[in-house]
Amino acid sequence: NAGVTQTPKFQVLKTGQSMTLQCAQDMNHEYMSWYRQDPGMGLRLIHYSVGAGITDQGEVPNGYNVSRSTTEDFPLRLLSAAPSQTSVYFCASSYGRDNEQFFGPGTRLTVL
Amino acid sequence: ELKVEQNPLFLSMQEGKNYTIYCNYSTTSDRLYWYRQDPGKSLESLFVLLSNGAVKQEGRLMASLDTKARLSTLHITAAVHDLSATYFCAVDGWGAQKLVFGQGTRLTINP
Numbered sequence: 620n621a622g623v624t625q626t627p628k629f630q631v632l633k634t635g636q637s638m639t640l641q642c643a644q645d646m647n648h649e650y651m652s653w654y655r656q657d658p659g660m661g662l663r664l665i666h667y668s669v670g671a672g673i674t675d676q677g678e679v680p681n682g683y684n685v686s687r688s689t690t691e692d693f694p695l696r697l698l699s700a701a702p703s704q705t706s707v708y709f710c711a712s713s714y715g716r717d718n719e720q721f722f723g724p725g726t727r728l729t730v731l
Numbered sequence: 732e733l734k735v736e737q738n739p740l741f742l743s744m745q746e747g748k749n750y751t752i753y754c755n756y757s758t759t760s761d762r763l764y765w766y767r768q769d770p771g772k773s774l775e776s777l778f779v780l781l782s783n784g785a786v787k788q789e790g791r792l793m794a795s796l797d798t799k800a801r802l803s804t805l806h807i808t809a810a811v812h813d814l815s816a817t818y819f820c821a822v823d824g825w826g827a828q829k830l831v832f833g834q835g836t837r838l839t840i841n842p
Contacts, residue, residue: 650828661819661832662774669827677829709773716762716828719776 621645623723625710631729632700640695640726642710650713651693652677652720653685655706662709668693700730733758733824737833745841747809752836754803754820762823763803764830765794767816774819777805810840 626641644651652667654677664677666685674685682704684696693712697704707727711720734757744750754763765777778787780796780803787794791814793806803820817837821830 652828652830654832659834661834662821662830663832664830667827667829675827675829678831711774713828716823716826717779717781719779720764720774720828720830721776722766722774724773 623710623712623721625708625723625726627726628724629727631731632697633731634700634702636700638697638700640697640708640710640728642693642695642723643691644693644712644721645691646712646714646721647690648712648714648721649690650715650718650720651687652711653683653693653695654709654711655679655704656709656725657706665695665708697728702730704728705730733760733822733831735820735822735831735833737818737820737836739836740834741837741839743839743841744807744810746811749809750807752805752807752818752820752838754805754822754833756801756803756822756824756831758824759798759801760822760824761796761798762828763796764821764823765803765805766819766821768819768835769816777818807838812840812842814838815840 653665654662668687710723713720766774778794783798821832
Protein backbone atom coordinates (compact mmCIF):
# COMPACT_ATOMS: atom_id res chain seq x y z
CA ASN A 620 0.00 0.00 0.00
CA ALA A 621 1.19 3.49 -0.82
CA GLY A 622 -0.94 4.89 2.04
CA VAL A 623 -1.87 8.57 1.66
CA THR A 624 -0.13 10.37 -1.19
CA GLN A 625 -0.07 14.08 -1.92
CA THR A 626 1.11 16.02 -4.93
CA PRO A 627 2.90 18.28 -5.44
CA LYS A 628 5.41 18.35 -2.57
CA PHE A 629 6.23 22.01 -3.15
CA GLN A 630 4.42 24.77 -5.03
CA VAL A 631 4.90 28.50 -5.53
CA LEU A 632 1.95 30.55 -6.76
CA LYS A 633 1.36 34.17 -7.53
CA THR A 634 -1.51 36.00 -5.88
CA GLY A 635 -4.73 35.34 -7.76
CA GLN A 636 -3.66 32.07 -9.35
CA SER A 637 -5.68 28.92 -8.80
CA MET A 638 -4.50 25.37 -8.33
CA THR A 639 -5.49 21.95 -7.05
CA LEU A 640 -3.66 19.98 -4.39
CA GLN A 641 -4.08 16.28 -4.98
CA CYS A 642 -4.67 13.67 -2.27
CA ALA A 643 -5.22 9.96 -2.78
CA GLN A 644 -5.37 6.93 -0.50
CA ASP A 645 -5.39 3.24 -1.33
CA MET A 646 -6.66 1.92 2.01
CA ASN A 647 -10.38 2.11 1.20
CA HIS A 648 -10.88 4.71 3.95
CA GLU A 649 -14.21 6.48 4.12
CA TYR A 650 -13.04 9.52 6.09
CA MET A 651 -10.69 12.06 4.54
CA SER A 652 -9.62 15.50 5.73
CA TRP A 653 -7.54 18.49 4.69
CA TYR A 654 -5.55 20.50 7.23
CA ARG A 655 -3.22 23.45 7.07
CA GLN A 656 -0.32 23.87 9.46
CA ASP A 657 1.05 27.30 10.26
CA PRO A 658 3.91 27.99 12.69
CA GLY A 659 2.74 28.12 16.29
CA MET A 660 -0.88 27.33 15.44
CA GLY A 661 -1.02 23.57 15.25
CA LEU A 662 -3.21 22.11 12.52
CA ARG A 663 -6.52 23.58 11.42
CA LEU A 664 -9.19 21.63 9.57
CA ILE A 665 -10.15 23.07 6.18
CA HIS A 666 -12.67 20.55 4.80
CA TYR A 667 -13.50 16.95 5.50
CA SER A 668 -15.46 14.08 3.98
CA VAL A 669 -17.13 11.03 5.48
CA GLY A 670 -17.59 9.24 2.17
CA ALA A 671 -17.82 9.67 -1.57
CA GLY A 672 -20.19 12.49 -2.44
CA ILE A 673 -20.23 13.89 1.11
CA THR A 674 -18.13 16.89 2.16
CA ASP A 675 -18.38 19.51 4.88
CA GLN A 676 -16.55 22.57 6.08
CA GLY A 677 -13.99 22.62 8.83
CA GLU A 678 -12.60 25.46 10.86
CA VAL A 679 -11.03 27.51 8.02
CA PRO A 680 -12.83 26.74 4.73
CA ASN A 681 -12.80 30.18 3.09
CA GLY A 682 -10.88 30.29 -0.18
CA TYR A 683 -10.89 26.51 -0.62
CA ASN A 684 -13.18 24.03 -2.36
CA VAL A 685 -13.27 20.24 -2.22
CA SER A 686 -15.09 17.41 -3.91
CA ARG A 687 -15.17 13.66 -3.30
CA SER A 688 -16.27 11.82 -6.41
CA THR A 689 -14.45 8.60 -5.49
CA THR A 690 -13.44 6.95 -2.22
CA GLU A 691 -9.78 7.22 -3.14
CA ASP A 692 -9.39 10.88 -4.10
CA PHE A 693 -10.00 14.13 -2.23
CA PRO A 694 -8.59 17.14 -4.11
CA LEU A 695 -8.35 20.60 -2.53
CA ARG A 696 -8.82 23.58 -4.83
CA LEU A 697 -7.49 27.05 -4.14
CA LEU A 698 -9.77 29.38 -6.03
CA SER A 699 -7.71 32.58 -6.04
CA ALA A 700 -4.51 32.23 -4.05
CA ALA A 701 -3.63 34.82 -1.41
CA PRO A 702 -0.42 35.24 0.63
CA SER A 703 -2.42 34.24 3.74
CA GLN A 704 -2.72 30.77 2.22
CA THR A 705 1.03 30.23 2.44
CA SER A 706 1.21 27.12 4.62
CA VAL A 707 1.91 23.41 4.75
CA TYR A 708 -1.12 21.38 3.74
CA PHE A 709 -1.75 17.86 5.00
CA CYS A 710 -4.31 15.35 3.84
CA ALA A 711 -5.40 12.56 6.19
CA SER A 712 -7.65 9.52 5.99
CA SER A 713 -9.17 6.94 8.34
CA TYR A 714 -11.64 4.06 8.40
CA GLY A 715 -13.96 6.03 10.65
CA ARG A 716 -14.29 8.36 13.60
CA ASP A 717 -13.05 5.75 16.08
CA ASN A 718 -9.90 5.04 14.12
CA GLU A 719 -6.49 6.61 13.76
CA GLN A 720 -5.87 9.07 10.97
CA PHE A 721 -3.08 8.42 8.50
CA PHE A 722 -1.42 11.56 7.20
CA GLY A 723 0.13 12.24 3.83
CA PRO A 724 3.62 13.73 3.48
CA GLY A 725 2.32 17.28 3.01
CA THR A 726 2.47 20.03 0.39
CA ARG A 727 4.44 23.17 1.14
CA LEU A 728 2.69 26.08 -0.61
CA THR A 729 4.06 29.59 -0.96
CA VAL A 730 1.91 32.39 -2.37
CA LEU A 731 3.79 35.49 -3.49
CA GLU B 732 -16.48 27.02 20.07
CA LEU B 733 -14.21 24.13 20.91
CA LYS B 734 -10.78 25.16 22.15
CA VAL B 735 -7.92 22.79 22.83
CA GLU B 736 -4.96 23.89 24.91
CA GLN B 737 -1.75 22.05 25.56
CA ASN B 738 0.83 22.74 28.19
CA PRO B 739 3.62 23.13 28.30
CA LEU B 740 4.27 24.36 24.76
CA PHE B 741 8.00 23.76 25.12
CA LEU B 742 9.65 21.16 27.27
CA SER B 743 13.32 20.38 27.64
CA MET B 744 14.17 17.41 29.76
CA GLN B 745 16.97 15.02 30.53
CA GLU B 746 17.13 11.42 29.49
CA GLY B 747 15.82 9.09 32.14
CA LYS B 748 13.34 11.56 33.62
CA ASN B 749 9.55 11.35 33.67
CA TYR B 750 7.20 14.08 32.55
CA THR B 751 3.59 14.74 31.56
CA ILE B 752 2.03 16.79 28.78
CA TYR B 753 -1.46 18.10 29.45
CA CYS B 754 -4.30 18.62 26.97
CA ASN B 755 -7.36 20.55 28.12
CA TYR B 756 -10.44 21.12 26.01
CA SER B 757 -13.46 23.34 26.41
CA THR B 758 -16.54 21.32 25.40
CA THR B 759 -17.85 17.82 25.91
CA SER B 760 -16.13 15.13 23.89
CA ASP B 761 -15.28 11.48 24.35
CA ARG B 762 -12.83 11.16 21.49
CA LEU B 763 -9.27 12.37 21.74
CA TYR B 764 -6.24 11.66 19.58
CA TRP B 765 -2.52 12.04 20.15
CA TYR B 766 0.00 12.54 17.33
CA ARG B 767 3.74 12.91 16.99
CA GLN B 768 5.52 15.09 14.43
CA ASP B 769 9.26 15.11 13.74
CA PRO B 770 10.77 18.31 12.31
CA GLY B 771 9.89 18.78 8.65
CA LYS B 772 7.86 15.57 8.62
CA SER B 773 4.23 14.52 8.62
CA LEU B 774 2.15 13.44 11.60
CA GLU B 775 2.11 9.95 13.06
CA SER B 776 -0.81 8.66 15.10
CA LEU B 777 0.10 7.58 18.63
CA PHE B 778 -3.15 6.94 20.49
CA VAL B 779 -6.91 7.08 19.98
CA LEU B 780 -8.85 7.47 23.25
CA LEU B 781 -12.55 6.75 22.90
CA SER B 782 -14.12 6.87 26.34
CA ASN B 783 -13.85 8.29 29.82
CA GLY B 784 -11.08 6.58 31.74
CA ALA B 785 -9.41 5.21 28.62
CA VAL B 786 -5.72 4.49 29.09
CA LYS B 787 -3.33 3.35 26.38
CA GLN B 788 0.38 2.61 26.53
CA GLU B 789 3.04 2.11 23.91
CA GLY B 790 6.61 1.77 25.06
CA ARG B 791 7.56 4.76 27.21
CA LEU B 792 4.39 6.70 26.36
CA MET B 793 1.07 6.41 28.15
CA ALA B 794 -2.05 8.43 27.39
CA SER B 795 -5.23 8.80 29.42
CA LEU B 796 -8.57 10.55 29.06
CA ASP B 797 -10.82 12.09 31.73
CA THR B 798 -13.91 13.37 29.90
CA LYS B 799 -15.46 14.83 33.04
CA ALA B 800 -12.42 17.03 33.65
CA ARG B 801 -12.02 17.56 29.87
CA LEU B 802 -8.39 16.57 30.23
CA SER B 803 -6.02 14.16 28.59
CA THR B 804 -2.45 13.48 29.63
CA LEU B 805 0.52 12.04 27.77
CA HIS B 806 3.04 10.65 30.22
CA ILE B 807 6.63 9.97 29.27
CA THR B 808 8.54 7.46 31.37
CA ALA B 809 12.34 7.36 31.49
CA ALA B 810 12.69 9.60 28.45
CA VAL B 811 15.15 8.77 25.69
CA HIS B 812 16.50 11.07 22.97
CA ASP B 813 14.41 9.36 20.25
CA LEU B 814 11.26 10.73 21.84
CA SER B 815 12.28 14.29 20.93
CA ALA B 816 9.46 15.59 18.69
CA THR B 817 6.39 17.80 18.73
CA TYR B 818 3.31 16.16 20.25
CA PHE B 819 -0.23 17.21 19.38
CA CYS B 820 -3.54 16.33 20.91
CA ALA B 821 -6.75 16.70 18.91
CA VAL B 822 -10.38 16.56 20.02
CA ASP B 823 -13.42 15.47 18.05
CA GLY B 824 -16.08 17.88 19.23
CA TRP B 825 -18.80 17.13 16.71
CA GLY B 826 -18.32 13.55 15.58
CA ALA B 827 -17.23 12.61 12.06
CA GLN B 828 -13.61 13.21 13.10
CA LYS B 829 -13.98 16.97 12.73
CA LEU B 830 -10.84 17.55 14.78
CA VAL B 831 -9.56 20.59 16.63
CA PHE B 832 -5.85 20.42 17.39
CA GLY B 833 -3.88 21.83 20.26
CA GLN B 834 -0.89 24.09 19.57
CA GLY B 835 1.56 21.27 20.08
CA THR B 836 4.24 20.60 22.69
CA ARG B 837 7.80 20.69 21.43
CA LEU B 838 9.73 18.15 23.46
CA THR B 839 13.52 18.09 23.52
CA ILE B 840 15.29 15.33 25.41
CA ASN B 841 18.92 15.95 26.22
CA PRO B 842 21.49 13.24 26.93
